[in-house]
Amino acid sequence: MMAxxxxxxxxxxxxxxxxxxxxxxxxxxxxxxxxxxxFRRLKYACLAVLAVMLAGGLIGSFVTPLGIGxxxxxxxxxxxxxFTILGWPRSAEPTPQQIARTELPMLPQQTERWxxxxxxxxxxxxxxxxxxxxxxxxxxxxxxxxxDPREPAAYELRKLVAEELPELVDGYxxxxxxxxxxxxxxxxxxxxxxxxxxRVVDEELLRMSERLASDDLDKLATQGRYLELKYRGxxxxxx
Amino acid sequence: MASTTTxxxxxxxxxxxxxxxxxxxxxxxxxxxxxxxxxxLDAKVDAFVEELIAQDVNSPExxxxxxxxxxxxxxxxxxxxxxxxxxxxxxxxxxxxDSGVGADxxxxxxxxxxxxxxxxxxxxxxxxxxxxxxxxxxxxxxxxSYRSAQSHIAGILRSLASGKDELIKDNAAIDVERQxxxxxxxxxxxxxxxxxxxxxxxxxxxxxxxxxxxxxxxxIRETALFYVRQRSxxxxxxxxxxxxxxxxxxxxxxxxxxxxxxxxxxxTTTVAxxxxxxxxxxxxxxxxxxxxxxxxxxxTTANMIDSTGEMLKNQTGEIHRQAAASxxxxxxLQRAFQNIYDAMxxxxxxxxxxxxxxxxxxSTLTTEVEKSRGYIARAEGAAQSQAEPFKALE
Numbered sequence: 001m002m003a004x005x006x007x008x009x010x011x012x013x014x015x016x017x018x019x020x021x022x023x024x025x026x027x028x029x030x031x032x033x034x035x036x037x038x039f040r041r042l043k044y045a046c047l048a049v050l051a052v053m054l055a056g057g058l059i060g061s062f063v064t065p066l067g068i069g070x071x072x073x074x075x076x077x078x079x080x081x082x083f084t085i086l087g088w089p090r091s092a093e094p095t096p097q098q099i100a101r102t103e104l105p106m107l108p109q110q111t112e113r114w115x116x117x118x119x120x121x122x123x124x125x126x127x128x129x130x131x132x133x134x135x136x137x138x139x140x141x142x143x144x145x146x147x148d149p150r151e152p153a154a155y156e157l158r159k160l161v162a163e164e165l166p167e168l169v170d171g172y173x174x175x176x177x178x179x180x181x182x183x184x185x186x187x188x189x190x191x192x193x194x195x196x197x198x199r200v201v202d203e204e205l206l207r208m209s210e211r212l213a214s215d216d217l218d219k220l221a222t223q224g225r226y227l228e229l230k231y232r233g234x235x236x237x238x239x
Numbered sequence: 240m241a242s243t244t245t246x247x248x249x250x251x252x253x254x255x256x257x258x259x260x261x262x263x264x265x266x267x268x269x270x271x272x273x274x275x276x277x278x279x280l281d282a283k284v285d286a287f288v289e290e291l292i293a294q295d296v297n298s299p300e301x302x303x304x305x306x307x308x309x310x311x312x313x314x315x316x317x318x319x320x321x322x323x324x325x326x327x328x329x330x331x332x333x334x335x336x337d338s339g340v341g342a343d344x345x346x347x348x349x350x351x352x353x354x355x356x357x358x359x360x361x362x363x364x365x366x367x368x369x370x371x372x373x374x375x376x377x378x379x380x381x382x383x384s385y386r387s388a389q390s391h392i393a394g395i396l397r398s399l400a401s402g403k404d405e406l407i408k409d410n411a412a413i414d415v416e417r418q419x420x421x422x423x424x425x426x427x428x429x430x431x432x433x434x435x436x437x438x439x440x441x442x443x444x445x446x447x448x449x450x451x452x453x454x455x456x457x458x459i460r461e462t463a464l465f466y467v468r469q470r471s472x473x474x475x476x477x478x479x480x481x482x483x484x485x486x487x488x489x490x491x492x493x494x495x496x497x498x499x500x501x502x503x504x505x506x507t508t509t510v511a512x513x514x515x516x517x518x519x520x521x522x523x524x525x526x527x528x529x530x531x532x533x534x535x536x537x538x539t540t541a542n543m544i545d546s547t548g549e550m551l552k553n554q555t556g557e558i559h560r561q562a563a564a565s566x567x568x569x570x571x572l573q574r575a576f577q578n579i580y581d582a583m584x585x586x587x588x589x590x591x592x593x594x595x596x597x598x599x600x601x602s603t604l605t606t607e608v609e610k611s612r613g614y615i616a617r618a619e620g621a622a623q624s625q626a627e628p629f630k631a632l633e
Contacts, residue, residue: 221415221418223411226407226412
């Protein structure tokens with residue numbers, strides 16, 4: 001009975017998810033990433049064309065005149081380079097091993113990309129949680145960029161994001177598809193376990209972010225209090 | 240006319256008493272809980288105990304619930320511990336004699352001693368070249384020395400003012416830290432309330448079960464109740480340490496406030512002495528002693544401290560009248576210098592006393608923190624990433 005209602009809930013979530021997909025922050029993020037990626041490629045392509053032009057000019061004026069054939073050859077090379085760079089397939093998603101080796105400032109972004117790639121394999125409620133985690137990771141990126149890699153907080157984050165989270169998701173993916181919805185030994189179904197695990201990761205990320213921010217919050221509060229003490233006196237009344 | 244140049248009642252800086260050791264048993268109940276929080280927490284305990292009793296003693300569910308008791312309050316303890324340890328890291332600026340306010344005050348004292356009319360011998364005798372030929376005027380020379388000293392004094396007073404700002408900033412940080420500690424103590428208090436409620440509930444349930452299901456009663460006493468009592472002890476110890484840290488921060492703050500008062504007084508008395516010198520010089524030598532920085536200083540010191548600054552303003556007329564009327568204006572000047580010395584002596588006395596009570600506080604807190612560290616280590620080791628049925632309410 002319990003499992004039945006849960007399965008129904010999960011299916012309802014799936015349908016909701018399909019409706020949500022079009023306007024979700026995830027889609028917006030993915031779109032933004034695509035646009036940013038396109039402009040980055042465009043930049044490289046233009047640079048490559050300029051380099052060919054410069055090389056052609058140098059060879060033509062110092063080594064040997066290019067002639068009409070050489071000039072056309074250069075044009076062809078330019079076109080080929082330009083379109084190759086623009087059309088080059090996207091680099092593969094980072095593997096957990098690669099994530100573990102990433103520098104701290106790049107870590108949230110890499111994990112986010114990896115999580116994004118795992119998304120289709122996850123059940124609907126977990127997809128939503130994965131999106132939430134992705135959004136949190138993106139929002140926390142500036143905080144982690146400032147973090148000293150030797151600090152315990154940095155170590156904790158790396159452990160969570162680069163080891164524990166991938167381990168959870170990989171563990172789930174190793175479970176055969178047919179068994180994912182079945183509760184085992186009276187406990188939770190793998191689907192549920194994944195969702196619970198992701199929820200813990202999500203909460204932990206929030207807590208880490210809060211703890212990192214608490215220093216800055218304290219500093220701000222201290223400065224406010226200092227101004228009050230200095231210019232208004234102990235009781236906070238204006239003279 | 241005796242008291243006209245003293246700024247006001249003698250400056251008394253009181254060193255606050257050291258923070259005493261607080262017994263863990265007395266630590267609870269210092270932060271009041273709201274009635275609503277109490278009832279919410281009690282409801283949680285009731286539900287938990289009901290569920291625990293309903294489980295089979297040997298089932299993994301029972302074990303899981305018992306384990307979660309040993310995890311109770313872990314986060315709250317760790318949080319509170321982190322904050323009260325920070326007090327020990329806080330450098331006690333007020334007590335630091337080699338830098339900051341202490342060094343500035345020492346420097347001010349040296350400079351002022353050089354200007355003290357009392358140390359110059361009889362200013363009314365004529366100066367003589369080789370002790371024979373009359374040459375120059377001691378009085379004029381004496382007041383000339385103010386000119387060379389003034390920018391130096393201005394520099395010292397400026398750095399005293401910025402030292403004072405540091406102290407105020409310190410106090411602001413303490414206010415924020417105390418606010419955080421208060422919140423942490425509130426959460427600890429909630430956990431203590433929880434563990435006490437659990438204790439009584441489990442105890443009475445075990446009594447009830449003694450006749451009907453002695454095995455379960457035994458299991459409850461040996462596992463659940465044991466863990467609850469252990470956690471209660473941990474929580475109370477941490478609470479005691481945190482409360483002491485909280486009180487110790489108050490002590491540092493009070494010290495700073497006293498020191499700020501002292502710095503204010505030293506600054507104003509110095510400016511008052513300089514100003515008296517200006518007037519007295521005019522009366523004695525008919526020489527106009529112009530100390531450009533005094534006006535600037537007057538306004539800054541008056542801004543710094545309202546009460547004494549106000550007094551300083553009112554005094555000016557008084558000094559003028561005195562210097563003109565008095566037969567011995569040098570005495571007026573000497574009294575002005577005496578005021579500076581009094582202020583500085585008060586600070587020195589205060590520092591000795593305050594340092595003493597700070598030391599006592601720090602050493603008691605250190606031992607308490609050491610004690611609680613063991614508990615924290617145990618709590619950390621006991622339960623990594625376990626379920627937490629009990630959390631402090633926001």
